[in-house]
Amino acid sequence: MPDKAHAEPASSSGVAPSRPVGSSLWRDAWYRLGRNRMALLGLVFFVVVTLLCSLAPWLSSYRYNATDLAYGARGPCAEHLLGTDTLGRDLLARCLYGGRVSISVGFLATGVSLLIGVLYGAVSGFVGGKTDSVMMRLVDILYALPFTVFVILLMVAFGQDIRLLFVAIGAVTWLTMARIVRGQVLSIREQEYIDAAIALGLSRPRIILRHVIPNVLGPIIVYATLTVPSVMLLEAMLSFLGLGIQPPMSSWGVLIKEGAAKMDVYPWLLIGPALFFSLTLFSLNFLGDGLRDALDPESARD
Amino acid sequence: MPSMLKFVVIRVLQAVPVLLAIAVLTFCMVRLAPGDPFSDEKNMPEEIRANLLARYGLNDPLPKQFVRFMGDLFRGDLPSYKYVGRTVNELIAQAFPVSLELGLYALVVALAVGLPAGVIAALKRNSAWDYLPMSAAMTGICLPTFVMGPLLALVLAVWLGWLNPLGWESWSDRILPSLTLGLYYAAYVARLARGGMLEILSQDFIRTARAKGLPERTVVLKHALKGGLLPVVSFLGPAFAGMISGSFVVETIFFVPGLGRFFVNAAFNRDYTMVMGTVLFYATLIILLNLVVDVAYVLINPKARLTDA
Numbered sequence: 001m002p003d004k005a006h007a008e009p010a011s012s013s014g015v016a017p018s019r020p021v022g023s024s025l026w027r028d029a030w031y032r033l034g035r036n037r038m039a040l041l042g043l044v045f046f047v048v049v050t051l052l053c054s055l056a057p058w059l060s061s062y063r064y065n066a067t068d069l070a071y072g073a074r075g076p077c078a079e080h081l082l083g084t085d086t087l088g089r090d091l092l093a094r095c096l097y098g099g100r101v102s103i104s105v106g107f108l109a110t111g112v113s114l115l116i117g118v119l120y121g122a123v124s125g126f127v128g129g130k131t132d133s134v135m136m137r138l139v140d141i142l143y144a145l146p147f148t149v150f151v152i153l154l155m156v157a158f159g160q161d162i163r164l165l166f167v168a169i170g171a172v173t174w175l176t177m178a179r180i181v182r183g184q185v186l187s188i189r190e191q192e193y194i195d196a197a198i199a200l201g202l203s204r205p206r207i208i209l210r211h212v213i214p215n216v217l218g219p220i221i222v223y224a225t226l227t228v229p230s231v232m233l234l235e236a237m238l239s240f241l242g243l244g245i246q247p248p249m250s251s252w253g254v255l256i257k258e259g260a261a262k263m264d265v266y267p268w269l270l271i272g273p274a275l276f277f278s279l280t281l282f283s284l285n286f287l288g289d290g291l292r293d294a295l296d297p298e299s300a301r302d
Numbered sequence: 303m304p305s306m307l308k309f310v311v312i313r314v315l316q317a318v319p320v321l322l323a324i325a326v327l328t329f330c331m332v333r334l335a336p337g338d339p340f341s342d343e344k345n346m347p348e349e350i351r352a353n354l355l356a357r358y359g360l361n362d363p364l365p366k367q368f369v370r371f372m373g374d375l376f377r378g379d380l381p382s383y384k385y386v387g388r389t390v391n392e393l394i395a396q397a398f399p400v401s402l403e404l405g406l407y408a409l410v411v412a413l414a415v416g417l418p419a420g421v422i423a424a425l426k427r428n429s430a431w432d433y434l435p436m437s438a439a440m441t442g443i444c445l446p447t448f449v450m451g452p453l454l455a456l457v458l459a460v461w462l463g464w465l466n467p468l469g470w471e472s473w474s475d476r477i478l479p480s481l482t483l484g485l486y487y488a489a490y491v492a493r494l495a496r497g498g499m500l501e502i503l504s505q506d507f508i509r510t511a512r513a514k515g516l517p518e519r520t521v522v523l524k525h526a527l528k529g530g531l532l533p534v535v536s537f538l539g540p541a542f543a544g545m546i547s548g549s550f551v552v553e554t555i556f557f558v559p560g561l562g563r564f565f566v567n568a569a570f571n572r573d574y575t576m577v578m579g580t581v582l583f584y585a586t587l588i589i590l591l592n593l594v595v596d597v598a599y600v601l602i603n604p605k606a607r608l609t610d611a
Contacts, residue, residue: 141320148550149565149581153328156569157335233446237551240448241566253448260452260555264460264467274449281444 032294039290042283049280053099085269094250095276101251105165106232110224112170117177118220122208125185136182139175147172151234155243165244169234173227180223184216218295225288229281236277252277310593317589321582328581329368332574358383371578380575390579393564400470401560404479405546411484412491420495424503425522435492442489451482451555468557479556483549487541494537499530528602535602539595543588
């Protein structure tokens with residue numbers, strides 16, 4: 001679909017005249033994204049949070065595990081912006097350190113899901129025929145699995161290893177990606193440049209990797225952006241159930257769980273991490289919606 | 303309608319190998335997991351443990367165990383290892399109605415909040431009536447149940463003191479879990495309803511209806527709603543399945559004695575039979591719900607075709 005939009009610039013007549021002329025699809029999309037204030041705000045917020053979290057060891061004067069039992073749990077003040085927990089640990093530092101885990105789980109698991117989903121979908125769609133129907137039947141079967149049940153089972157069965165968490169989450173989120181990619185590939189397969197590539201005698205893997213996948217990047221990027229928050233959600237849910245990240249390591253899910261347990265006495269322990277988590281999801285969802293509108297202007301114009 | 307009957311029969315037949323595959327997969331996963339149902343009872347003498355394993359036939363070859371599991375499950379006398387003297391079927395029959403009740407309330411909340419919000423947003427597009435509910439919906443999507451639940455409990459139970467923070471005793475105990483679960487789905491319902499209504503409202507037959515002078519109320523209620531809510535209908539199947547099966551978190555937060563908590567505990571305790579039973583139960587439920595939704599979809603949308611895929 002993106003190349004269609006590219007071929008018919010006249011179709012987006014609602015765009016202001018200052019629109020760059022004769023630009024590439026990507027510059028076009030970037031321009032449209034720039035005009036979407038919420039998406040831009042989401043992008044900026046997410047970049048800032050990611051930077052703050054990854055630079056946490058150098059930014060924060062407190063270690064996430066530095067306890068101060070005499071100080072104990074106190075509400076937000078100038079010294080501890082988000083307050084401290086019952087062990088006197090600075091909550092802001094813990095949120096930033098927790099964010100490192102949450103955000104990297106988000107990216108790595110999305111990476112796993114991308115790798116599996118894109119290859120699977122591209123092969124299925126490109127090869128077609130019997131192979132395609134068998135491969136898609138398998139996806140249907142996996143769809144019938146209750147996802148959360150499956151992940152919980154995986155985590156319980158193979159121990160609470162953080163690397164396993166990436167794989168487990170990635171392994172259940174690739175299905176939709178595979179379907180999207182397959183649908184796109186089915187239409188691309190009929191295009192002349194693929195015939196040309198086949199006529200040139202290129203090998204199948206080469207055609208898939210060099211000619212098919214680059215042309216479905218738009219929908220892939222959009223869906224990947226929306227996968228990151230849903231993966232972070234899954235991680236946080238697992239951690240909340242006690243199956244994900246294990247203390248003393250923390251993630252936003254762990255912090256929310258700890259906060260929820262003590263909210264009647266120390267409500268800030270719940271509110272701080274909940275704000276971090278929700279605002280980040282918020283920004284990513286707005287960014288994803290904005291990217292969809294920018295890369296695929298034909299869909300969802302409402 | 304013979305074509306409809308054929309469709310249902312084919313789908314039910316297709317479900318059999320799918321369920322079998324799920325059973326095998328689940329069986330392999332629980333059996334590959336380290337430990338056994340009795341390994342966490344630290345003081346159990348080795349001899350007794352060996353006797354227990356033998357008593358439940360856990361030393362038999364795996365395929366034999368699998369066949370016995372499935373046979374017992376169908377006859378309804380698969381024993382739970384942790385709840386001694388109870389069968390898996392009994393436990394599911396006891397816990398599932400609780401999850402079902404919670405799911406139904408949550409569904410009511412989701413529809414009662416989500417539908418009006420989405421429809422009004424579509425009708426009053428680009429006004430405060432659009433932006434406010436849609437921002438609220440976005441907020442709802444970004445406040446998953448494990449954030450929303452504790453926050454609601456903090457405000458309604460701890461600060462205002464209106465409700466009990468946990469439990470499932472009186473009718474008022476139903477409010478917090480149902481709200482928590484329902485509001486999350488209400489956000490999706492509102493977005494879908496808005497999108498569907500916007501698409502329908504821009505179509506020719508709506509313009510015709512308006513042109514012939516029908517009052518706006520009739521246009522919306524009699525003509526637009528039916529088509530505009532189709533996206534919501536197809537979402538309801540997965541959503542309701544999610545509400546009754548994925549309510550682990552809500553059941554954990556509020557100590558609701560539903561199937562979700564039983565499953566999580568069973569998985570922790572390596573209660574193989576209970577895990578197998580619940581997973582198969584959930585899978586059957588989801589397949590059935592999807593079938594019901596597909597049929598309902600065709601009934602209200604004459605354009606849709608039944609495919610056996």
